[in-house]
Amino acid sequence: MEGIAGQVAVVVGAGAGIGRATSALLAARGMTVACLDRDERSARETAEAIGSSASAHGADVTDADSVRAAFQAVADAYGQVHAVxxxxxxQGPTGAPSHLVDLDAFDQAYAVNLRGALVVSQVAVSHMLPHRYGRIVHVASIAGKEGNPNMIGYSATKAGMIGMVKAQGKEYARDGITVNALAPAVIDTGFLTKLPDEVVRYMLDRIPMGRAGTVDDAARLIAWVVSPECGFTTGFTFDLSGGRATY
Ligand SMILES: NC(=O)c1ccc[n+]([C@@H]2O[C@H](COP(=O)([O-])OP(=O)(O)OC[C@H]3O[C@@H](n4cnc5c(N)ncnc54)[C@H](O)[C@@H]3O)[C@@H](O)[C@H]2O)c1
Known part of the structure; x- marks a missing residue:
């Protein structure tokens, strides 16, 4: 893959699952990687497993100041942020139809999945604009395209994230900054263990390939989307669903 070696990536939610695997792959391909997570200890584990080309930072996307501070530390250390x-x-509230959903639990999903994504984009763009270059990828979900029943907080906020990316792709299209999303179906991570069995079965049953995706499936696609090679696509949501989504 051309062009990412020597660049700097910030991975938010790098302490586990897709974020951890993506951090490792980007580093293996020559990027310097800043690992951000609200769980600083897990971010440090990711960074330590990578070695000297990674750093760890505590940052919670529901707290904009903590995200700003972490990005500033990265920019101070490495000079430029090329990819985020x-x-x-x-997941937010699961297992109940919308009319029974606890609104405080819904607000939590909103605060992380949608408002938090806006915070990440805001801070990322503010660092990228002076360089007129950047690649931003938000991990949304197939639930945002199709709507998973009894997961209204998750489905609605991931749909919001997809809409946000569409708008931001256009906003920064002439600034050298691309903003894209990924819409995975089931990916085999610790995330799944927090879901009721019947919800996981519902999602797996809909995958024509008959398997869950792996974190490496996700990391490889992300690594390409954040590379200079992916230069003429923005505002787009990439499929990662083993054939479930065909649109
Ligand atoms: N695993 C799946 O099946 C699947 C499917 C579709 C989409 N996704 C999405 O992919 C992304 C990663 O999922 P995963 O399976 O790797 O999850 P995960 O739970 O394994 O990892 C998520 C990481 O994000 C961190 N995080 C959570 N809230 C945060 C916050 N407020 N600020 C900073 N960090 C925070 C967690 O500490 C954790 O390290 C999520 O957005 C998820 O919605 C996952």
Whole structure:
């Protein structure tokens, strides 16, 4: 893959799952990687496993100041932020239809998945604009395209994230900054263990390839989307669903 070696990536939600695997792959391909997570200890584990080309920072996307401070530390240390991958996400309330959903639990999903994504984009763009270059990827979900029943907080906020990316792709299209999303179906991470079995079965049953995706499936696609090679696509949501989404 051309061009990412020597560049700097910030991975938000780098302490586990897709974010951890993406951090490792980007580093293996020659990037310097800043690992951000609200769980600083897990971010440090990711960075330590990578070695000297990675750093760890505590940052919670629901707290804009903490995200700004972490990005500033990265910019001070490395000079420029070329790529930002936002993997921070929570499921929100599951297992109940919309009319029974606890609104405080919904607000939590909103705060992380949608408002938090806006915070990440805001801070990322503010660092990228002076350089007129950047790649931003938000990990959304197939639930945002299709709507998973009894997961209204998750489905609605991931749909919001997809809409946000469409708008931001256009806003920064002439500034050298691309903003894209990924819409995975089931990916085999610790995220799944937090979901009821029937919800996981519902999602797996809909995958024509008959398997869950792996974190490496996700990391490889992200690594290409954040590379200079992916230069004529913005505002787009890339499929990662083993054939479930065909649009
Ligand atoms: N695993 C799946 O099946 C699947 C499918 C579709 C989409 N996704 C999305 O992919 C992304 C990553 O999922 P994963 O399976 O790797 O999850 P995960 O739970 O394994 O990892 C998520 C990471 O994000 C961090 N995080 C959570 N809230 C945060 C916050 N407020 N600020 C900063 N960090 C925060 C967590 O500490 C954790 O390290 C999520 O946005 C999720 O919605 C996952």
């Amino acid at each position: 991958v936002n993997c921070a996400g929570v």
